[in-house]
Amino acid sequence: MTDTHSLLTHEVTVTYSGHEALHPTSLAFAPGTVTALIGPSGCGKSTLLRCFNRMNDGIKDCRIEGKIALDGQDILGDYDICRLRQRVGMVFQRPNPFPMSIYDNVAYGPRGMGVRDRVVLDELVEDSLRRAALWNEVKDKLKESGLGHAIAQQQRLCIVADYDCDGATACAVAVRGLRLLGARHVDYLVSDRVLDGYGLTAPISERVKQRGADVLITVDNGIGSVEGVDRATALGLRTLITDHHLPSAQVPKADAIVNPN
Numbered sequence: 001m002t003d004t005h006s007l008l009t010h011e012v013t014v015t016y017s018g019h020e021a022l023h024p025t026s027l028a029f030a031p032g033t034v035t036a037l038i039g040p041s042g043c044g045k046s047t048l049l050r051c052f053n054r055m056n057d058g059i060k061d062c063r064i065e066g067k068i069a070l071d072g073q074d075i076l077g078d079y080d081i082c083r084l085r086q087r088v089g090m091v092f093q094r095p096n097p098f099p100m101s102i103y104d105n106v107a108y109g110p111r112g113m114g115v116r117d118r119v120v121l122d123e124l125v126e127d128s129l130r131r132a133a134l135w136n137e138v139k140d141k142l143k144e145s146g147l148g149h150a151i152a153q154q155q156r157l158c159i160v161a162d163y164d165c166d167g168a169t170a171c172a173v174a175v176r177g178l179r180l181l182g183a184r185h186v187d188y189l190v191s192d193r194v195l196d197g198y199g200l201t202a203p204i205s206e207r208v209k210q211r212g213a214d215v216l217i218t219v220d221n222g223i224g225s226v227e228g229v230d231r232a233t234a235l236g237l238r239t240l241i242t243d244h245h246l247p248s249a250q251v252p253k254a255d256a257i258v259n260p261n
Contacts, residue, residue, distance in 0.1 A: 006031040007052070012066035014047050014056065016234050017227040019202050022047045024066065041210045046236055053088040054081055059234055060253060061227075082112055092236065103142040158213035159188040160200055162221040170219035170242075187211055200228035200241075209235040218242060223259055226252045 007029040014022035022044040029035055037045045047056075054075065056062045068075050075084055100108075106125045107115075115121060125142070129135040157178060161171035171188050178186045189211075191197075191204055199221040205228050208216050215238045222229070222241035229252035232239050239254040246261050 005029060006071055008067075008069045009048075009051075010067040010069075012048070012051060012064065012068060014044070014051065015063045016059065016202070016230050017061040019227070019231065021231075021234060041212075042206045042235070047234060049090060050234075051076075053085045053090060055090065056234070057081070060230055062230075062234065085109075085112070101143045102138050154184050155214035156185040156187065156212055157183055157215045157217060158208045158211060159186070160204060160208065160216060160218045160221070161188060161190045162199070162219070163190055163193050164220070167220035174217065174219050174242075187213060200225035200232070202227050202231035204228060205232040205235060205237065208232070209237060213237060215240065220244070222254070223247045223251065223257070226250055228252070229254050 005028040009025055009027045011024045011026055012022065013020060013024050025044075025048060037048065039045055050056050051064060051068060052070075052075075056064060064076060066076075070079075070084070070087070073079060103125055106128050107121050110121060110124050115124070126135060126139075129138060159171050159174045159178075161167040161174075168190065171190060175186050175188055189204065189208060191199075191201075196204055200216075200218050205216065209232075216232050217240045218225070219242050221243055222239075223243040223245050224247070225241075229239050229241070233253065239252070240256045240258070241252060241254045242258045244260055247259060251257065
């Protein structure tokens with residue numbers, strides 16, 4: 001680290017469940033400059049950015065190796081994560097709410113900094129939403145899921161279906177139903193069991209991301225796709241699993257799961 005570099009990465013690698021999403025990367029960022037990371041979808045740009053404020057910490061089976069230094073301090077070591085996120089922010093290309101209510105999404109940051117007074121939180125939430133010109137639209141929906149506004153915001157949905165009779169039927173019903181509900185951007189992907197394996201795999205999640213989706217919805221599969229959902233989450237996709245198969249001891253950490261069993 002030199003005086004000319006405020007942020008430095010050295011041989012940083014990121015793996016999800018053993019799958020290497022970021023190859024060894026060494027970069028230096030000078031203060032007061034704008035740096036663009038350019039590359040095809042799925043090449044690791046967002047994965048690297050998520051390392052800078054440790055957004056990958058909450059992803060199961062995510063492993064980061066190497067060194068990232070901010071003003072000479074290794075942020076992957078004993079570094080106050082709240083302080084780090086005060087200094088290093090991230091603005092997403094599209095709205096990317098957490099799987100919680102609109103209120104809790106906005107209050108997440110202040111709560112992380114220790115704000116517990118409900119009156120103060122209410123004021124912060126209202127002020128933030130007014131500044132974003134969203135208050136009038138959502139003021140009566142603060143307890144509703146942020147994910148539930150994907151259709152209203154015309155975000156891009158992708159259905160991932162299993163390749164059999166019930167999977168194909170569920171895919172057709174889901175696509176038709178979502179379009180009837182007003183979704184304009186509904187894509188689908190029916191995997192090939194011979195080439196892709198069964199269920200939502202990590203490579204399929206990458207293909208969904210490459211198609212430009214915001215939300216990944218499985219039909220007739222996904223309840224056992226722990227690695228596939230982890231990869232989708234790492235890529236910034238929200239996931240909804242709809243599957244009738246019996247779950248195993250470990251279920252995926254999707255945003256929502258619909259399963260009668």
